[in-house]
Amino acid sequence: MGFGSYDESEQENQQSDTDLDDSDGVSVHQNDHDGKATFETGASNEELIDQLQSMKDDGDDE
DSSP states (O other): OOTTOOOHHHHHHOOOOOOOOGGGSOOTTTTOOOSOOOOOOSSOHHHHHHHHHHHHHHHHTO
16 A cells, blocks of 8 residues: 555444534534724735735745
8 A cells, every 4th residue: 555545444444433422512603703803004005015025035035
């Protein structure tokens, strides 16, 4: 078998625990937020684009 290969019989023989208790899960709606989030950067779009380009250029040096 090569890298990334698997024996299909292993897949068929796996057992899963189907006796899960609902209380073991996490509620994804526990901390829902219906408000609005805003922030001020203090920089213009042009300054932000220049900063992004500078960061991209620095990443090319690695």
